Amino acid sequence: MTTLPRTGRPLLAPYITGGIRPDWTEYLHEYVRNGADAIEIGLPFSDPILDGPTIQEASDTALRRGVTVRSILDEVAAIDAGVPLIAMTYYNLVHRDAAAFCRDLAAAGIHGLIVPDLPVDESAPLAAAAASAEVDLTLLVAPTTPAARLAEIAAASRGFVYAVSTMGTTGSSFAASGGRLATEVRELTALPVLLAFGIATHADAVTAARSADGVVIGAALMRRILDGCSPAELGAVLAGFRKALDEDGSDCVP
Amino acid sequence: MTEIALPRPAAGVMSDPGALGRFGEYGGRYVPESLIPACAALEEAFRDAWSDPRFRRDLDRLLAVHAGRPTALTPAWRLSADLGVNVLLKREDLAHTGSHKINNVLGQALLAKRMGKTRLLAETGAGQHGVATATAGALLGLDVTVYMGEVDIERQALNVFRMKMLGAEVVPVTSGTRTLKDSTSEALRQWVTCVDEAHYCLGSVMGPHPYPWMVREFQRVIGDEARRQCAAELSTGIPDYVVACIGGGSNAAGTFAGFADTGAQLVGVEAEGGAAVAFGQVGVLHGFRSYLLQDENGQVSEAHSIAAGLDYPGIGPEHAHLRDSGRARYVTVSDEEIVPAVRRLARTEGILPALESAHAIAWVIRAAESGELPPWSTVLVTLSGRGDKDMATLMAAS
Numbered sequence: 001m002t003t004l005p006r007t008g009r010p011l012l013a014p015y016i017t018g019g020i021r022p023d024w025t026e027y028l029h030e031y032v033r034n035g036a037d038a039i040e041i042g043l044p045f046s047d048p049i050l051d052g053p054t055i056q057e058a059s060d061t062a063l064r065r066g067v068t069v070r071s072i073l074d075e076v077a078a079i080d081a082g083v084p085l086i087a088m089t090y091y092n093l094v095h096r097d098a099a100a101f102c103r104d105l106a107a108a109g110i111h112g113l114i115v116p117d118l119p120v121d122e123s124a125p126l127a128a129a130a131a132s133a134e135v136d137l138t139l140l141v142a143p144t145t146p147a148a149r150l151a152e153i154a155a156a157s158r159g160f161v162y163a164v165s166t167m168g169t170t171g172s173s174f175a176a177s178g179g180r181l182a183t184e185v186r187e188l189t190a191l192p193v194l195l196a197f198g199i200a201t202h203a204d205a206v207t208a209a210r211s212a213d214g215v216v217i218g219a220a221l222m223r224r225i226l227d228g229c230s231p232a233e234l235g236a237v238l239a240g241f242r243k244a245l246d247e248d249g250s251d252c253v254p
Numbered sequence: 255m256t257e258i259a260l261p262r263p264a265a266g267v268m269s270d271p272g273a274l275g276r277f278g279e280y281g282g283r284y285v286p287e288s289l290i291p292a293c294a295a296l297e298e299a300f301r302d303a304w305s306d307p308r309f310r311r312d313l314d315r316l317l318a319v320h321a322g323r324p325t326a327l328t329p330a331w332r333l334s335a336d337l338g339v340n341v342l343l344k345r346e347d348l349a350h351t352g353s354h355k356i357n358n359v360l361g362q363a364l365l366a367k368r369m370g371k372t373r374l375l376a377e378t379g380a381g382q383h384g385v386a387t388a389t390a391g392a393l394l395g396l397d398v399t400v401y402m403g404e405v406d407i408e409r410q411a412l413n414v415f416r417m418k419m420l421g422a423e424v425v426p427v428t429s430g431t432r433t434l435k436d437s438t439s440e441a442l443r444q445w446v447t448c449v450d451e452a453h454y455c456l457g458s459v460m461g462p463h464p465y466p467w468m469v470r471e472f473q474r475v476i477g478d479e480a481r482r483q484c485a486a487e488l489s490t491g492i493p494d495y496v497v498a499c500i501g502g503g504s505n506a507a508g509t510f511a512g513f514a515d516t517g518a519q520l521v522g523v524e525a526e527g528g529a530a531v532a533f534g535q536v537g538v539l540h541g542f543r544s545y546l547l548q549d550e551n552g553q554v555s556e557a558h559s560i561a562a563g564l565d566y567p568g569i570g571p572e573h574a575h576l577r578d579s580g581r582a583r584y585v586t587v588s589d590e591e592i593v594p595a596v597r598r599l600a601r602t603e604g605i606l607p608a609l610e611s612a613h614a615i616a617w618v619i620r621a622a623e624s625g626e627l628p629p630w631s632t633v634l635v636t637l638s639g640r641g642d643k644d645m646a647t648l649m650a651a652s
Contacts, residue, residue, distance in 0.1 A: 047539060049439045050286045051443075052443070063553060091538045092548070092554070117285060122282055141287060142287040144292070145287055164286075169443050
């Protein structure tokens with residue numbers, strides 16, 4: 001299971017597209033060294049309908065390198081990250097044999113799964129497969145999710161609840177209104193609530209963490225990798241987020 | 255025609271797919287949570303509108319006075335004599351904008367107005383659905399944004415210009431293969447950002463529930479009209495075969511819907527390079543579960559066809575179910591059979607079909623000549639569009 005650590009400080013979950021570069025697992029180590037509480041690993045799909053231009057480009061880059069779910073999991077299995085790992089991918093890569101997919105994740109040391117095109121209404125078969133492989137299937141909530149549905153999703157989600165801050169794709173502008181969503185969900189569940197989408201600056205992260213248990217940072221980091229940022233340089237970027245969250249978060253997050 | 259076609263009973267083949275939008279194991283609503291409320295609201299609005307005689311009357315009137323319905327049923331006399339089977343053409347090429355696409359967009363645009371939306375978003379491949387959406391937007395005073403792959407924009411410059419003349423904005427899509435599947439992904443992404451004011455006017459019997467069902471219902475006017483026309487034209491009342499080409503499958507779904515409860519054999523004709531039923535595996539893309547062209551890792555493949563309108567790697571979920579249940583069968587024809595089929599219909603009947611529609615003609619020619627179609631059996635073929643848009647391709651192939 002992906003029990004996220006209860007550190008008393010805002011949780012920081014950076015994202016990386018698996019296989020984006022031959023040395024991609026080096027970034028993973030730098031994330032851990034620089035304060036990541038969990039890491040989201042994207043398993044690239046040809047048609048990512050909830051991703052904006054940056055993660056689309058990252059996915060295309062990885063797929064052109066010839067990576068597959070199998071090759072990424074093999075690389076992940078060979079390392080000991082030391083923090084919970086969460087896979088993020090689309091349902092077409094999962095559904096054919098969901099039980100085997102979840103067992104493969106667990107065998108590689110990944111105990112969390114996010115499938116953004118699988119809403120709660122369609123999630124029962126995968127939820128069962130994930131549970132028997134001891135993988136947490138984490139569900140998403142969005143700013144338009146009605147209250148009754150928020151409760152249903154919060155109850156069905158495992159590991160944490162993934163709150164999409166804005167009506168847009170990954171890499172959209174951060175909407176501070178996402179804070180209201182996180183606040184609302186936190187009243188419905190004991191699980192941590194992470195805010196995601198569009199968190200690009202320290203100010204975005206700090207604002208988000210004031211109403212959520214933590215943040216996911218994706219496109220802002222992937223843009224830097226695509227632009228040639230080295231693992232050490234990206235580690236320094238993450239350390240900056242960590243510091244900003246810790247300095248603000250010490251007295252703001254219960 | 256002035257009579258109002260009432261909704262058919264829920265039971266039976268090609269009926270209401272229910273709240274989950276399932277056709278057997280296919281269909282569903284596999285979209286990000288951000289779009290779930292919009293899909294649910296659309297389903298509710300469609301159910302309400304479709305059972306409202308006023309909405310039906312308004313749509314029937316638009317189809318009559320703007321789109322030119324009913325379209326003719328044309329006996330293909332000389333082709334029939336050549337082939338030794340009785341071929342009847344349902345002439346969607348005569349509908350306004352040159353294809354069946356107008357049936358669906360007038361329905362969706364009218365529904366969008368009823369829902370208080372001010373904008374339409376659409377994806378397009380060859381540009382036919384984009385042109386139809388631009389047309390409906392102009393007619394009903396809705397802003398239109400069309401997403402179109404960069405590759406298709408180059409291939410279909412004329413249709414891009416038509417859309418702009420009609421006042422639509424055409425946005426190039428630069429991701430992935432820069433074709434129809436990517437423009438569909440982009441339209442879904444952009445819909446997330448403007449769900450309050452915009453309706454996503456999807457062009458085929460695909461996408462998340464309620465689209466596959468709703469688009470089939472808006473297209474069933476083809477099959478319902480043809481049923482009445484066949485009853486008047488044929489001594490048997492019902493044709494032996496009902497044939498239509500399939501990309502996503504909307505003209506076929508609309509045609510089949512009029513004959514699903516008869517003994518007619520239903521035949522869907524796919525392009526060999528985009529044949530999701532023949533060569534695909536079950537997958538999930540763009541909100542629905544169906545047959546999908548993909549590699550062994552589940553990455554979606556690009557479809558290839560001489561007919562841009564058939565360049566879609568999936569097929570509508572109801573077709574997957576009709577195939578599995580045996581009610582319809584799905585066949586393929588190759589690019590090489592298309593230009594000869596266009597020429598043959600042009601020279602026997604004076605009708606230049608769209609390359610897409612020529613797939614259905616090509617199969618009928620092959621099946622008649624091989625003896626698969628019994629002598630003087632009756633074959634209804636939906637001619638989904640006219641070939642004017644394809645002159646450049648035909649010139650290059652001649």
